[in-house]
Amino acid sequence: MLRTLQPEGWAKPQGYANGVVARGRVITLAGQIGWNAHSQFESDDLVGQIAQALRNIVAVLACDGVSPEHIVNLTWYFVDKREYLSRLPEVGKVYREIIGKHFPAMTAVQVSALIEDRAKVEIQATAIAPD
DSSP: OEEEEOOTTSOOOSSSBSEEEEOSEEEEOOOEESBOTTSOBSOOOHHHHHHHHHHHHHHHHHTTTOOGGGEEEEEEEESOHHHHHHTHHHHHHHHHHHTOSOOOEEEEEEOSOOSSTTOSEEEEEEEEEOO
16 A cells, blocks of 8 residues: 655645655566667657656566556656756657556666666666565
8 A cells, every 4th residue: 555745735746756655575677778678779759768668667567466556656867957848748659658657766866977878767666565
């Protein structure tokens, strides 16, 4: 069971939660980038890579019978925050298509580079599934 934390009087965040309380099995995922199951990039487009990274997260979670609504935290690493911010409507659309209307606690940071040169984003996830 998941419950979001929202301090009284705070503005409600858009697209994420300030905090999440959960009980159950903890599933931690390595950062997922925008390449496919064969470690090949099909796109150099930021939104395309975000979509693939989110699909990768869903696929890894499915290995333990866990679904996106069990995600309690996502950490996003971008190499270009301006591109991310300028494309937020597209990012939101693919997020909702893949994850749904579930918005866990999130952090987004810009980094100077990712290990894979073609990667524009890496997303790390933590999920908590019912026992």
